[in-house]
Amino acid sequence: xxxxxxxxxxxxxxxxxxxxxxxxxxxxxxxxxxxxxxxxxxxxxxxxxxxxxxxxxxxxxxxxxxxxxxxxxxxxxxxxxxxxxxxxxxxxxxxxxxxxxxxxxxxxxxxxxxxxxxxxxxxxxxxxxxxxxxxxxxxxxxxxxxxxxxxxxxxxxxxxxxxxxxxxxxxxxxxxxxxxxxxxxxxxxxxxxxxxxxxxxxxxxxxxxxxx
Numbered sequence: 001x002x003x004x005x006x007x008x009x010x011x012x013x014x015x016x017x018x019x020x021x022x023x024x025x026x027x028x029x030x031x032x033x034x035x036x037x038x039x040x041x042x043x044x045x046x047x048x049x050x051x052x053x054x055x056x057x058x059x060x061x062x063x064x065x066x067x068x069x070x071x072x073x074x075x076x077x078x079x080x081x082x083x084x085x086x087x088x089x090x091x092x093x094x095x096x097x098x099x100x101x102x103x104x105x106x107x108x109x110x111x112x113x114x115x116x117x118x119x120x121x122x123x124x125x126x127x128x129x130x131x132x133x134x135x136x137x138x139x140x141x142x143x144x145x146x147x148x149x150x151x152x153x154x155x156x157x158x159x160x161x162x163x164x165x166x167x168x169x170x171x172x173x174x175x176x177x178x179x180x181x182x183x184x185x186x187x188x189x190x191x192x193x194x195x196x197x198x199x200x201x202x203x204x205x206x207x208x209x210x211x212x
Contacts, residue, residue: 001134001190001211003030008111008133010123012183015167016145016160019138020119021200022193022207027117029204035110036119040103066113100178124188125179135188136207140195 001007009026013019020036027034104126110116111127118127124135140148142164150160175183186192191210193203 002132003115003211005132006111007115008123008127008130009117009136010127010133011117011119011136011138012124012189013119013138014140014145015164015171016147016149017138017140017195018148018200018203019195022138022195022203023117023119025200025204026207029208030115030117032115032117033110034117034119035107037103037121040106040121066109122175122179124183125175125181128188134211135190137183137186137189137192138195138203139192144196 001009009023009030011019011023011026013022023036024034100122103121107118107121107123107126110118111130124137127133128135142161145164146157146160149155149164150157153160153163155163172183175181181188191207193206195203198206
């Protein structure tokens with residue numbers, strides 16, 4: 001990946017791995033916007049960005065996202081932890097074909113507008129043919145994930161393990177359905193990081209070294 005040209009970094013991560021925080025820190029280090037499924041879903045719902053509406057906008061402007069962003073003053077670097085959580089966003093298994101397609105078009109518009117870091121949303125698959133992309137998978141052991149989720153949500157380890165198992169199954173079904181592959185297939189990624197024993201900042205350092 002050449003960071004001197006327009007690029008897309010797609011981060012797929014396991015719940016409780018710290019991958020979302022890594023994505024935010026990486027975007028800040030690179031000086032580019034960070035997007036995740038909460039923001040994409042918020043944009044879609046708030047501005048009624050259905051597939052039909054996106055096609056209409058694309059027909060008016062070549063770079064419809066840039067024009068849309070100027071019109072609605074969309075700010076990509078939002079305070080997601082205060083506004084959204086995995087509990088408040090729509091579960092992946094409830095997503096319809098139209099929702100997937102419209103979210104895909106939103107992501108493509110974002111990438112056309114400029115360099116960015118995107119967490120989740122099948123971005124590793126959507127941008128697989130992008131001329132300047134980097135696909136990253138961030139994982140951690142189950143013990144590490146359980147400890148992190150239990151601590152952040154103030155729940156027992158058993159409850160955290162149950163949530164993780166449910167999210168893992170749902171995300172894998174989602175990926176299988178819309179991409180025909182597995183999110184665990186390492187052939188989909190340029191870099192795979194195990195977060196055990198590493199802080200999010202250390203993970204960003206590793207990614208930056210890889211990019212250089």
